[in-house]
Amino acid sequence: MLIDILFYSVLLAQVLIVSAYYPNKFSCRAAYILEKYTEEDYPKLYQNSYYKNPGARFKKKLRAFKFANGVICFIGLGVLLAMIITSYTPSHIKENEHMLFLLFFFLLQTLPMIIMSMSAYKWYRYMRETGKPKLRSAKLTPRRLFDFISPIYVVLAIVLYCVWLGYYLSSPDNALPWRWDTVVTVIVMTTLNLFYIYSIRHYLQGKKNNPHQAYKDQLMQIEGIVRVYIYASIGMSVSLIVFNAVNRYGLDIYEPVIISAYFQICMILGVGQMMRSERIEDMDFDVYKEDAGLV
Amino acid sequence: MRIIVNIDDEVPLFTQLVAQVKKAVLSGEMEAGAAMPSIRQLANDLQINNKTVAKAYRLLERDQVIQTKGYRGTFIHPDAKENSGVDLNAWVLRELSKTIKAFRDVDVTDSEIRIAFSHVMHNRN
Numbered sequence A: 001m002l003i004d005i006l007f008y009s010v011l012l013a014q015v016l017i018v019s020a021y022y023p024n025k026f027s028c029r030a031a032y033i034l035e036k037y038t039e040e041d042y043p044k045l046y047q048n049s050y051y052k053n054p055g056a057r058f059k060k061k062l063r064a065f066k067f068a069n070g071v072i073c074f075i076g077l078g079v080l081l082a083m084i085i086t087s088y089t090p091s092h093i094k095e096n097e098h099m100l101f102l103l104f105f106f107l108l109q110t111l112p113m114i115i116m117s118m119s120a121y122k123w124y125r126y127m128r129e130t131g132k133p134k135l136r137s138a139k140l141t142p143r144r145l146f147d148f149i150s151p152i153y154v155v156l157a158i159v160l161y162c163v164w165l166g167y168y169l170s171s172p173d174n175a176l177p178w179r180w181d182t183v184v185t186v187i188v189m190t191t192l193n194l195f196y197i198y199s200i201r202h203y204l205q206g207k208k209n210n211p212h213q214a215y216k217d218q219l220m221q222i223e224g225i226v227r228v229y230i231y232a233s234i235g236m237s238v239s240l241i242v243f244n245a246v247n248r249y250g251l252d253i254y255e256p257v258i259i260s261a262y263f264q265i266c267m268i269l270g271v272g273q274m275m276r277s278e279r280i281e282d283m284d285f286d287v288y289k290e291d292a293g294l295v
Numbered sequence B: 001m002r003i004i005v006n007i008d009d010e011v012p013l014f015t016q017l018v019a020q021v022k023k024a025v026l027s028g029e030m031e032a033g034a035a036m037p038s039i040r041q042l043a044n045d046l047q048i049n050n051k052t053v054a055k056a057y058r059l060l061e062r063d064q065v066i067q068t069k070g071y072r073g074t075f076i077h078p079d080a081k082e083n084s085g086v087d088l089n090a091w092v093l094r095e096l097s098k099t100i101k102a103f104r105d106v107d108v109t110d111s112e113i114r115i116a117f118s119h120v121m122h123n124r125n
Helices: A002-036 A054-085 A091-096 A097-130 A150-168 A180-205 A215-248 A252-277 B013-026 B039-046 B048-061 B080-082 B088-105 B110-122
Strands: A135-139 B002-006 B065-069 B075-077
Touching: A002 A054, A002 A097, A002 A252, A002 B048, A054 A097, A091 A097, A091 A150, A091 A252, A135 B039, A150 A180, A150 A215, A180 A215, A180 B039, A215 A252, B002 B013, B002 B039, B013 B048, B013 B080, B039 B048, B048 B065, B088 B110
Parallel strands: none
Antiparallel strands: A135 B002, B065 B075
């Protein structure tokens, strides 16, 4: 009974955190920027080679984003209510192998955020096309990983990946010869970690997405991204170690609760961390003014 | 220390980079041992080709203004301040003018000098 209440509470928290709290925070940030930094005073913020009326376009996308999250939140609450009414408990999830539904629901919840991020990426691409400045500047200071995060976290991420790998492969289920799903899990985890390394390197040394972004803001963004990826790697390893332990010691009943909690931690350490790192009040919006100098 | 390049300037970008790094060293803004950004970072920040920055770094290394320490990165050379004052281009111009004057003094024609110069340049290896 206790596990059922715990599961319903954790699932409710997932619906509210992923589909209501963070999307609402994101919308408030965007609305604040659109209201305070208008197209007339900050033309470079809206500069775009593709859209005829970028400001209106962005407002439309924001409305669609809010609507999509509202619908998903409503669906989530509906499903949760149906589960409570029909007494659908974590043991049923395990018996009927419905764990994948939890994953699909989380993916559905993150879909609006992913689409918004892709739109932002495209937006910056069009922004870069609107004219490259003749005068360009750069700081003669190297950007290094440990300027943005303590080495302890990096070492921890590496150690935890190795611990997970050792623990996972030492499990009786994964004895030699390895099954295909064991190989796929190892490949996926390793590839994800390699992707994190590639992304961090890209943000440290690669081109900045937003051509007008102030150097201070660029550093703030890099710090946020570095922290998100390192924390994601740590979180992923810890979760998988916990999942393996749960399976090994016959605590399968807790698996739905742990998975839902994991998704929420991903959101808090991902989107939440980015919002905490890149505070609007600390950003330099003067670079978007018509007469702004070199950034 | 901030570096500024003008892509419309007649002066090649790598020359602008070399001149500004030397100026920063001479003015004391960049001190011996200070770390330099990687070629990739500087090229991306300035939105110019990696090869342009690599060429500037090669010239600065030749002039012993910077030094590369393997994987640790690129740093300002301990003798950078003294070496930044040396203008290798001006020295080449001076030496070449002296040589050409010597040829002219013994009635070697300009076209003969040009042909010989071109021949020497083509067979430099």
